[in-house]
Amino acid sequence: MITKDEVCNVHAMTEEAKYNLLKEVITDYDRKESNLIQILHMAQAIFGYVPAEVQHFIADQMELSLSKVNSVLTFYSFFSTQPKGKYTVSICLGTACYVRGGKEVLNKLKSVLGIDVGATTEDKIFSLSVMRCIGACGLAPAMTINNKVYKQVNPNKIPRILGMLK
Ligand code: FES
Incomplete structure (x- = not known):
């Protein structure tokens, strides 16, 4: 097989x-x-x-x-019918991340990237998605960019994190 x-x-x-x-x-x-x-x-x-x-x-x-x-x-949210960007940014909205500000981080990601969940930026650099618990609840809110995990993120850190990837 x-x-x-x-x-x-x-x-x-x-x-x-x-x-x-x-x-x-x-x-x-x-x-x-x-x-x-x-x-x-x-x-x-x-x-x-x-x-x-x-x-x-x-x-x-x-x-x-x-x-x-x-x-x-x-x-299933892990399937995509649209081409993905070079980087897939996923914010965890599991319970621990949600109550510790995951939603605010998501809103910041949407505004900085100018896209909604499930979409890809026009330059094909970033795609945005949400996910459930990835087991990093102790250091919530957590986010991943491709395979790298970012812990204790907050809205103020988003521009710098994304800027380093461009
Ligand atoms: S709820 Fe986000 S890592 Fe567990």
Whole structure:
């Protein structure tokens, strides 16, 4: 079975090769509807996001309706139907982070980046998302930028943190 590690070099692949790989993934998962979430994870790993064309492809290959594929995709916040920016900024809105100012940090992120949750800046540098507890409650509010965790963030720190990445 193809693993996520095997799709780490997808940047060098042609679109055709990506679709061929996705077809193999779907075959490996026996085209079963019960494996749809895993298949969507792999599709996102291959394409970086799951655009409408890829949703159509998965629906055709699995003999599912497009609305079935789309409803699963849009139900889970970790899937994206839009291309992501170079940096994905995620603020935790779990209980501890929320009560310690996570919402204010989110509002600052929205105003500094000029985008809403789920969107990407025009220059394709930043995407903004929210997440649930990442286990850093003792140092809430927590935020991540790609894989790096930022603890005890507050609205005043946001411009400097984002500015360092530009
Ligand atoms: S609630 Fe945010 S890290 Fe736990």
